[in-house]
Amino acid sequence: MRKVKYKLEPYRIAMGxxxxxxxxxxxxxxxxxxxxxLAILISDxxxxxxxxxxxxxxxxxxxxxxxxxxxVFDDEEVVVQYHPPKSEYVNNHPYCLHMWRLIxxxxxxxxxxxxxxx
Numbered sequence: 580m581r582k583v584k585y586k587l588e589p590y591r592i593a594m595g596x597x598x599x600x601x602x603x604x605x606x607x608x609x610x611x612x613x614x615x616x617l618a619i620l621i622s623d624x625x626x627x628x629x630x631x632x633x634x635x636x637x638x639x640x641x642x643x644x645x646x647x648x649x650x651v652f653d654d655e656e657v658v659v660q661y662h663p664p665k666s667e668y669v670n671n672h673p674y675c676l677h678m679w680r681l682i683x684x685x686x687x688x689x690x691x692x693x694x695x696x697x
Contacts, residue, residue, distance in 0.1 A: 610643050
């Protein structure tokens with residue numbers, strides 16, 4: 580991600596009076612699924628890049644999360660959606676999902692053949 584991709588700039592909005600910077604910001608983008616609004620928050624800090632995606636009416640679909648991943652991250656960057664221990668759950672929005680990328684090193688991932696046949 581490094582810098583907010585140019586594709587998102589036209590959709591940048593002020594959040595709390597702040598427009599963000601080249602690595603952080605809030606954006607409203609139409610879903611490719613039904614043209615309803617996806618709210619996207621992008622931030623970095625403490626060694627992580629973070630993207631949250633939410634809707635007013637439901638949780639984003641896999642298709643919508645892939646769409647946002649393609650808008651924000653480069654094609655070959657690996658990002659994850661974590662499922663932490665239940666004791667560590669944080670839920671500030673009922674219809675929000677998050678993507679994370681560790682900045683300092685490549686994200687570990689399972690071998691391709693463990694996921695499926697390509």
